[in-house]
Amino acid sequence: MNETEEQLPDKTRKPRQDRSIKTKDSIVQAAARLFSEKGYHRTNTKQIAAAAGVSTGSFYSYFTDKRDVFLDVLKIHSQAMQAHVDATVAQLSAKQSDKRVVISHMIESLIQSHTPYISFHRELSLLQLSDEVIKEVMESQYNISRRKTLEFMKLSEHELRTSDLEAASVVVFESVSSVVDRIVFSGEGVSAGRLKAELVDMLVHYLFGE
Amino acid sequence: MNETEEQLPDKTRKPRQDRSIKTKDSIVQAAARLFSEKGYHRTNTKQIAAAAGVSTGSFYSYFTDKRDVFLDVLKIHSQAMQAHVDATVAQLSAKQSDKRVVISHMIESLIQSHTPYISFHRELSLLQLSDEVIKEVMESQYNISRRKTLEFMKLSEHELRTSDLEAASVVVFESVSSVVDRIVFSGEGVSAGRLKAELVDMLVHYLFGE
Amino acid sequence: MNETEEQLPDKTRKPRQDRSIKTKDSIVQAAARLFSEKGYHRTNTKQIAAAAGVSTGSFYSYFTDKRDVFLDVLKIHSQAMQAHVDATVAQLSAKQSDKRVVISHMIESLIQSHTPYISFHRELSLLQLSDEVIKEVMESQYNISRRKTLEFMKLSEHELRTSDLEAASVVVFESVSSVVDRIVFSGEGVSAGRLKAELVDMLVHYLFGE
């Protein structure tokens, strides 16, 4: 977990052959699963290698270190998430449904895309602290999401109550994220349906005032 | 060489002398600081002991392990937080100010009480995953906070738009927590004032519809 | 931070390569020597590793802990001992020599096989106390030896004075073991030859009455 990045001649293999790509992918998959299940620190490289069906030696020919896989897992996770949300947005915009339905779908989609990564997500907040690169990736992640939220809101700009769209997008994004987190993470307590209903209600009233 | 654990006769010291109490306290303080600064996993017991100005041996006569101090830090942190919020609530109720002001003060208070623990808070979500005891402490923490939110809302029950107070309290609590987190955590980006203003606006419209 | 132990995925290494087998063996050898020289408690894993010419890490990839090597040393020691005795028995039976000579050879053989492990042997009685597994290994060890004594006696069953062969085999085994121990262990005092002569005399008179 170096913070000061030096430029070493890159020793890791750039997969060009099919088999190689598959191997690298299986390592990332294995790592993603283990990180989700047990967290970054309680997962060791030997376990990742074993779960991916390769030797520890091989692990290190695909990744410089443990943090390196983590970064890959992070990227893949982000892409999957963004893609899912993009798809949903595209679908929704086309249909031009009423606000309440749009927001409701949006949230449902977020719950879907969140679910596979429940605990991985938690991990991020921790590592973020201690690693500049991860911090940046996360930051950019956040910004992309926030900007998307912003753009999504701009589609209905003339109908919005607030004039500070920037701040509003943060508030909306955070609120949605945290409630979705709670829905996905804790099975117990208040039901998902009720929480979602209230969240939608809150956003509609906040944004459109009606 | 024992396999079947017999009774452990002399475990962690229960402070009898004043000096002892002070030592234990200084260890908790040091741990709290280090956990906040560097995170749980990047802090080791030797560092905690050193920061508290005691030997590693002392550390282990007050706590069985790192997790054990963590639990104490967690409790103290929670108590401080709850106390701060309680004080704010008490003050606000007395003044009977208008909704917007009340919520605004409330959020300000949360920001204040959150600030000292910025990163410690992040840590929690991670550790929660893998430790049943911590999970329980956190869960109970969350429930206390949620119930307080609920009670706070009930003070104005007849004015509220929603009928599902339970779900509403979760949504409100999560939204406030996450936005406050963002305000406290990231110095950059949209200013605290603007975020707070939008958050207040969202809550007022959601809860009181006006 | 786990409380409920999950499956331990990657415990001690099972030697697959030749090198690995050699390493494991050299650790056992080193441990055997050190345990004999200094006793179990005064030998630590670092010393064992160093004596075996490997790192502490290697030690722990072959054995879970010190007790674990001890068990291996114990097994190897026992096997060597049994083999030595078996060889002697085989040789003696063939020759059909007179009782006094047979017993004398037998004891001589025991002295030979005992010698390399003088103090290691002492250690056993202690550790036995506190470790169920070691207790069992020792118990089974003892039973094998006792049964062999019994079988050896049965070869001359019709000539024996006693009718309680079971009890007799215990008494014979214990007497022989302890006197052999004394012969091997303490260089000083009464000479080995004289002790052996008396031991033989005692057994002959006890068993065959003449």
Place this chain on the structure above:
Amino acid sequence: MNETEEQLPDKTRKPRQDRSIKTKDSIVQAAARLFSEKGYHRTNTKQIAAAAGVSTGSFYSYFTDKRDVFLDVLKIHSQAMQAHVDATVAQLSAKQSDKRVVISHMIESLIQSHTPYISFHRELSLLQLSDEVIKEVMESQYNISRRKTLEFMKLSEHELRTSDLEAASVVVFESVSSVVDRIVFSGEGVSAGRLKAELVDMLVHYLFGE
């Protein structure tokens, strides 16, 4: 566990007052019990002090170190044992019973005196290895016992078969000790009665030839 004894000005208290004597005694008692139960190495000074109802500080004003109590325990143990045997001898000699009965009583007496120290006894063999002083105490112990055995045998010298009394006394002592150990130590297997019967039989035939 120093091997080279230096002459330090003795800091430990020489108990002159009653209370002091009682305290020292209770520490030795506690230590004896714990050593027997868990062995020397698994018993720590804190436990001994606690079991004796004193502070660790007090422990060190009565004994220079852990080994020091051990030595005391050892001495007391020996004395008790010798006394018990002496008493038995005195009683037996008076009665002038027949050989078989005498030996039988003797062994019974040894079993009685052994029982309270079963495992403590095992411990000795280990520590012996690494501590010169303990070695000497044990050696002298052994010699006293052996000499007593010798003297006991001399009472019937004219009836004995052997001419090498010295060697015979060793063989007798070792045989008796080990079989008694087995009787006391392992409750399972062949019954005490049968073992004792065979032991007596062996000794009688060996010593008196009949």
Place this chain on the structure above:
DNA sequence: GATGAATGAGGTTTCATTCAT
């Protein structure tokens, strides 16, 4: 290339002993 054995720094934990109160 792939393998898995080896490394060793760094973390955790214990406990005999000292010493301030």
Place this chain on the structure above:
DNA sequence: CATGAATGAAACCTCATTCAT
């Protein structure tokens, strides 16, 4: 004197990483 808190050396053990085969 008694107390028990404090000490720290020394043991234990882990795991990211390297390297011989």
